[in-house]
Amino acid sequence: MTERGRTSTVNRFKDKEMESLFSKIFELGSLTERALSDAIWALSHQDKNLARQVLDGDDAVDELALEINTVSFQLIARYQPVAFDLRALEACIRMALDLERITDLAVNIARVTLDLDVRIKPLKNLEPMGMRVIAMLNTSMSALLRRDVSAAKEVFAMDDAVDDYEDGVFAELMEIVMETPALTNGSNKIITVARVLERAGDHVTNLAEHICYMIAGNRVRAADFRRVRTEDK
Amino acid sequence: MDDVKMKIESLSLSYSRGAPLALKDVSMGITANSVTAFIGPSGCGKSTFLRCLNRMNDFVRDVYIKGMVMLDGMDIYSPDVDVTNLRRRVGMVFQRPNPFPFSIRDNIAYGPKLLGERNRSKIEEIVERSLISAGLWEEVRDRLGEMATSLSGGQQQRLCIARAIAVEPEVLLMDEPTSALDPIATARVEELVRELKKDYTVAIVTHNMQQAARISDTTAFFLMGELVEYGPADVIFTTPGDKRTEDYITGRFG
Ligand SMILES: Nc1ncnc2c1ncn2[C@@H]1O[C@H](COP(=O)(O)OP(=O)(O)O)[C@@H](O)[C@H]1O
Numbered sequence A: 001m002t003e004r005g006r007t008s009t010v011n012r013f014k015d016k017e018m019e020s021l022f023s024k025i026f027e028l029g030s031l032t033e034r035a036l037s038d039a040i041w042a043l044s045h046q047d048k049n050l051a052r053q054v055l056d057g058d059d060a061v062d063e064l065a066l067e068i069n070t071v072s073f074q075l076i077a078r079y080q081p082v083a084f085d086l087r088a089l090e091a092c093i094r095m096a097l098d099l100e101r102i103t104d105l106a107v108n109i110a111r112v113t114l115d116l117d118v119r120i121k122p123l124k125n126l127e128p129m130g131m132r133v134i135a136m137l138n139t140s141m142s143a144l145l146r147r148d149v150s151a152a153k154e155v156f157a158m159d160d161a162v163d164d165y166e167d168g169v170f171a172e173l174m175e176i177v178m179e180t181p182a183l184t185n186g187s188n189k190i191i192t193v194a195r196v197l198e199r200a201g202d203h204v205t206n207l208a209e210h211i212c213y214m215i216a217g218n219r220v221r222a223a224d225f226r227r228v229r230t231e232d233k
Numbered sequence B: 001m002d003d004v005k006m007k008i009e010s011l012s013l014s015y016s017r018g019a020p021l022a023l024k025d026v027s028m029g030i031t032a033n034s035v036t037a038f039i040g041p042s043g044c045g046k047s048t049f050l051r052c053l054n055r056m057n058d059f060v061r062d063v064y065i066k067g068m069v070m071l072d073g074m075d076i077y078s079p080d081v082d083v084t085n086l087r088r089r090v091g092m093v094f095q096r097p098n099p100f101p102f103s104i105r106d107n108i109a110y111g112p113k114l115l116g117e118r119n120r121s122k123i124e125e126i127v128e129r130s131l132i133s134a135g136l137w138e139e140v141r142d143r144l145g146e147m148a149t150s151l152s153g154g155q156q157q158r159l160c161i162a163r164a165i166a167v168e169p170e171v172l173l174m175d176e177p178t179s180a181l182d183p184i185a186t187a188r189v190e191e192l193v194r195e196l197k198k199d200y201t202v203a204i205v206t207h208n209m210q211q212a213a214r215i216s217d218t219t220a221f222f223l224m225g226e227l228v229e230y231g232p233a234d235v236i237f238t239t240p241g242d243k244r245t246e247d248y249i250t251g252r253f254g
């Protein structure tokens, strides 16, 4: 009985600290979402001020991601966690990394906005592509909050749409370049934005994979939930 | 397939008529040349189970045991089993080091002598080999005539392990062998346990979950006399299958 009493006290400390670690992940998630949506808005509205803010926000994100890492390792050292606790800490370390990378990608987009010296008409596919990635990010964060594996798995299929939008962006830019060869340079920059968003989608997919493992204990592969591409067959 | 050294089938035990079962229908295999750890809250039946593996519970009056325990396919509870020989084959190390009040040498020589070994140089050889295996030789080679009780707690426990292996058992049972030791002595015994599995099959009870995680190949979780789950330690400590195991090992119990 005393043994039980003791473990549950230690356990209460541990739970509290895990809780506060998770709240840091959510904070990082919302900073990331903010960076991404600002970067996309700045690009489509040619808002260089907002683009600069995205650049400025990067340090805070790096710091928070580092803090999550440090705290996770401290918890491992102090509590020698097992089972769910261990998986949760692994997930936190990896999620912090992915979220930080997504913010880096948002910074890349902001840089394109700052570099762009020509006006290119708004693309039909670019903003929706960004919105899609943001929706995936939000879905994975709420899956984490609710410890909901099936919600996390929804993220995998959402990534298919991101690929479709990317194809759409390429097609639109192709047309622009054919019409106005002088816009080739600017178009190429926008192509990098589409690539960057596609990679951001991959990082969100990773997030969802970490969340699934944390909750259910088995590794899922996003590819198993994605549509089979005709050219892959 | 791994070799199954001991096989337990539907083992139930009650300490007296009408008492609740201390073991409820436990079945599992103990793999040869590996470390199997039994974990679970106090009073869940770990020691009871361990003691069934070499019939130590026979000493208890009124004990009622049902089911089968096999050693290399032989039913150890069958009436024609020589219990002394069984306990030679399945040795035991206890929670508190319990050296005999003899010299270090005589502690080790005791078992082989009891088994009829009279050849002095053979006995010296056994003493040296056992102490080497128990990782104690370097520390005591120049003081074999000294009283075993003059050793530190950790050394005494390794002496007891040396004593247990002097009779060349096949299986070593250990009941919380480090619970009376400090962290350094504990680390040495843990290291020793991992060495020993090369030559022996080890089954160990521990209340220290991290210890089970560090040293066991297979971990078995007991709760109120029931074997809830057992499997590779890597699996039990990362992705246990049963909610009760999860709750226990993460400290969310009760
Ligand atoms: N010699 C005994 N006589 C009667 N009851 C016992 C005896 N040994 C253990 N018990 C009871 O059997 C149950 C299991 O005990 P034990 O095997 O020592 O648990 P553990 O080793 O997991 O702490 C407990 O309820 C304990 O009180």
Ligand SMILES: [Mg+2]
Pocket (backbone or CB within 6 Å): B046, B047, B048, B175, B205
């Ligand atoms: Mg016990």
